[in-house]
Amino acid sequence: MQTLTIAETLDASARITIAGGAHMAEFAPDGGGRLTRLATGGHDWIVPLTDTAWPAARWPRAGSYPLAPYANRIRDGVFVFDGARHALQSLPGRPHAIHGAGLYLPWRVRNHAADSVDLVLEQPAGVLGWPWAFECVQRYRLDARGLSVALSIVNQGETPMPFGLGLHPYFTAQRVTLHARRLWPADAEGLPTGSRVGHVRELRLSAEGCDTYLSQWEGRATLHWPQGHRLSMHADPAFAHLVVYSAPGSDFLCVEPVTNVADAFNLAAGGDARTGMRVLEPGARFSATALLGLEPAF
Numbered sequence: 001m002q003t004l005t006i007a008e009t010l011d012a013s014a015r016i017t018i019a020g021g022a023h024m025a026e027f028a029p030d031g032g033g034r035l036t037r038l039a040t041g042g043h044d045w046i047v048p049l050t051d052t053a054w055p056a057a058r059w060p061r062a063g064s065y066p067l068a069p070y071a072n073r074i075r076d077g078v079f080v081f082d083g084a085r086h087a088l089q090s091l092p093g094r095p096h097a098i099h100g101a102g103l104y105l106p107w108r109v110r111n112h113a114a115d116s117v118d119l120v121l122e123q124p125a126g127v128l129g130w131p132w133a134f135e136c137v138q139r140y141r142l143d144a145r146g147l148s149v150a151l152s153i154v155n156q157g158e159t160p161m162p163f164g165l166g167l168h169p170y171f172t173a174q175r176v177t178l179h180a181r182r183l184w185p186a187d188a189e190g191l192p193t194g195s196r197v198g199h200v201r202e203l204r205l206s207a208e209g210c211d212t213y214l215s216q217w218e219g220r221a222t223l224h225w226p227q228g229h230r231l232s233m234h235a236d237p238a239f240a241h242l243v244v245y246s247a248p249g250s251d252f253l254c255v256e257p258v259t260n261v262a263d264a265f266n267l268a269a270g271g272d273a274r275t276g277m278r279v280l281e282p283g284a285r286f287s288a289t290a291l292l293g294l295e296p297a298f
Helices: 264-269
Strands: 009-011 016-020 023-028 034-040 053-055 064-067 078-081 084-087 108-113 116-123 134-142 146-155 161-163 166-171 175-183 196-204 210-215 220-224 230-235 241-246 253-258 278-280 285-295
Touching (some): 016 134, 023 134, 023 146, 034 285, 146 161, 175 241, 175 253, 196 210, 220 253, 230 253
Antiparallel strands (some): 009 053, 023 034, 034 064, 078 084, 108 116, 134 146, 146 285, 161 278, 166 253, 175 210, 175 220, 210 241
16 A cells, blocks of 8 residues: 655645634644644733744644544554554654644635534545544534534544544643543653543643543543633544643643543553544444633633
8 A cells, every 4th residue: 555645744724614602713734634723812821823834753842733533642653453453654753653634624614604624534545554534523622611513523534443433632731630540651752651540630830741541530620820711622422532642841732632542552452442543334334522611710
C-alpha cells in the first residue's frame, strides 16, 4: 500500500465563527479542523490560537484539535491487528506515531449556521501509513449552556478497522477536579504498560508539569480559574479515558476526553481488555458526544 504524505505546513488563515448566548467559538478548518478560540466576553476558556500557519510536526500549544482515527501515541508507530502488522509514518522528531492524521489535514465546512458547524474529514487509505479510508465529522453546537461536540467516524475501508477518537483542548484553567478510579502509569517513553486501581481527585498546573492517563472517571470533570470561572465537562461513556497534560511551567492545562488510552492497539494485542480500543466494521458508524458547560464568574 502506498503511504500518502501530508503538507509540511498547515495554512490556518481562514477562520469561521459561531455564537450562542454570550459565548463565541472560532475555527480554522484548513488548520487540522481546529477550534482556535472559545470565549465568553473577555474570558478565553482555551489558549487562543492566533498563528495562521505552522509546521505540521510542530503545532502550536493552543486551541483544540480532534484526535482521529486514534488518540495519543502508538509505540514506534507499529501495531498488529487481526494478524497483520501495520507500520505508520511518524513525523520528524517524533519516535512514535501520534494522534492520527486528522490534526494535520484540512477539514471541509458543512452546515455552517450562526450557532453551529460541521467539520468533515474524508481521509483516504494510506495517509501516514494508516491503511483504512474513513470519514470523521466534528459537529459543534453553541448555546447558552456552552459548547457541545459530537465526534463520529465511518469506516470506508473493506476490512474491520481499529480506532479511537478524542479531543485535545489547551485550557487556560489552573486546576481540574474529578474522580478517576484507575491510573495508567507511563514508562520512560511516556507510554503506559498497564493500569492499576487508584483515586485521582485533582490535578493542577505546576512547575513539574503532568502527563497523566486516567480511566473510570465517570465522564465528569470541572475546570477552575482563579477569577471564579468554571467549565463543567460532561462526556459520553464512550469517552472512557481521560488525559491530563501540562508542560513544566506552562500556562495551559489539557484535559482530553478520549475513547482509548495511549498505545491501546498494542496493549489490547497483548491481552489488556481495558484499553478502550474499538473495532469498526466496513460501513459502520460510531459517535460520541461531549459538552463543555461554560460558567463565567461575571
